[in-house]
Amino acid sequence: MIWKTLKVGFHRLGSPPTFYRVSALISPWLWGGFALCTLIGLYYALYVVPPDYQQSDSYRILFIHVPAAWQAMAGYIVMAILAVIALVWRIRTTEIMAMMCAPIGAAFTLICLATGSLWGRPMWGTWWAWDARLTSMLVLLFIYLGIMGLYAAFEDRRKGARVACILVLVGVVNIPIIHFSVEWWTTLHQGATIRFFGESTMHYSMMPPLVWMTIAVKLMFGAVLLDRSRNELLDQDRRKGWVRQKVGEET
Amino acid sequence: MIPQFEYAFYVWTSYAIFAFVIGWQIVQPVVRRRRILAELREELALETGAYNDPDS
Numbered sequence: 001m002i003w004k005t006l007k008v009g010f011h012r013l014g015s016p017p018t019f020y021r022v023s024a025l026i027s028p029w030l031w032g033g034f035a036l037c038t039l040i041g042l043y044y045a046l047y048v049v050p051p052d053y054q055q056s057d058s059y060r061i062l063f064i065h066v067p068a069a070w071q072a073m074a075g076y077i078v079m080a081i082l083a084v085i086a087l088v089w090r091i092r093t094t095e096i097m098a099m100m101c102a103p104i105g106a107a108f109t110l111i112c113l114a115t116g117s118l119w120g121r122p123m124w125g126t127w128w129a130w131d132a133r134l135t136s137m138l139v140l141l142f143i144y145l146g147i148m149g150l151y152a153a154f155e156d157r158r159k160g161a162r163v164a165c166i167l168v169l170v171g172v173v174n175i176p177i178i179h180f181s182v183e184w185w186t187t188l189h190q191g192a193t194i195r196f197f198g199e200s201t202m203h204y205s206m207m208p209p210l211v212w213m214t215i216a217v218k219l220m221f222g223a224v225l226l227d228r229s230r231n232e233l234l235d236q237d238r239r240k241g242w243v244r245q246k247v248g249e250e251t
Numbered sequence: 252m253i254p255q256f257e258y259a260f261y262v263w264t265s266y267a268i269f270a271f272v273i274g275w276q277i278v279q280p281v282v283r284r285r286r287i288l289a290e291l292r293e294e295l296a297l298e299t300g301a302y303n304d305p306d307s
Contacts, residue, residue, distance in 0.1 A: 107275070228279075
């Protein structure tokens with residue numbers, strides 16, 4: 001019964017007017033959650049948590065660097081799942097959502113690389129090193145940009161989305177490389193300090209801002225994804241009746 | 252107690268980059284939505300004959 005309801009609900013979301021309406025309802029809640037979590041996270045990150053005994057206040061960069069890095073990778077996994085659904089079931093809203101993940105993922109990858117570089121200068125004495133973690137993260141940025149470029153290169157956006165979805169699936173190979181790079185190779189980048197299974201080497205007092213900021217960027221990813229997808233849908237369906245009706249009502 | 256926030260240039264620059272990129276992610280969909288809606292309203296007005304040419 002629950003499975004059937006979920007299946008019907010999922011298929012209904014494939015209908016552009018339903019997706020447009022539902023995403024308009026969900027998006028403000030995600031934005032609200034993002035704002036709240038960010039405020040709490042920044043309060044902890046910049047004010048409450050004590051300085052690190054070795055890195056002093058420079059370690060506060062990690063409260064934005066780590067959530068951004070996690071979201072850059074999580075965003076890619078979301079995009080890959082949507083790409084599989086789009087390629088197998090040919091659901092247009094899923095195609096659009098997969099494509100709209102790319103600019104958001106690229107933004108988080110950019111934040112991760114830029115803040116990592118800014119942290120690296122005082123801690124490692126260099127802005128950049130061609131080590132496995134940094135290089136694979138840079139490759140992730142290029143993959144995101146490649147997907148955006150490929151999608152934009154086609155006049156027929158559905159065709160562009162399908163071709164780009166294949167590139168998304170090819171690029172999935174980079175995600176485990178990023179994750180295990182610090183174990184497979186000797187890298188300047190430190191190994192994992194926060195473990196979901198097992199003991200973390202990070203002090204528990206430093207955890208709250210990291211948790212709040214991680215939740216914040218996840219909510220923000222969801223909100224921007226819905227907003228961008230709604231816009232793309234509106235743009236693609238501009239000649240269709242439901243868009244004309246919506247614009248007519250709003251006017 | 253009033254916070255001092257005397258962190259190094261690296262810390263503030265990182266947070267500024269974060270704020271800028273996140274800000275852009277917030278603003279970009281709003282701007283695009285407004286542009287699409289304006290175009291659609293214009294098209295609709297042209298079709299219904301209710302278009303007011305700003306140059307005339």
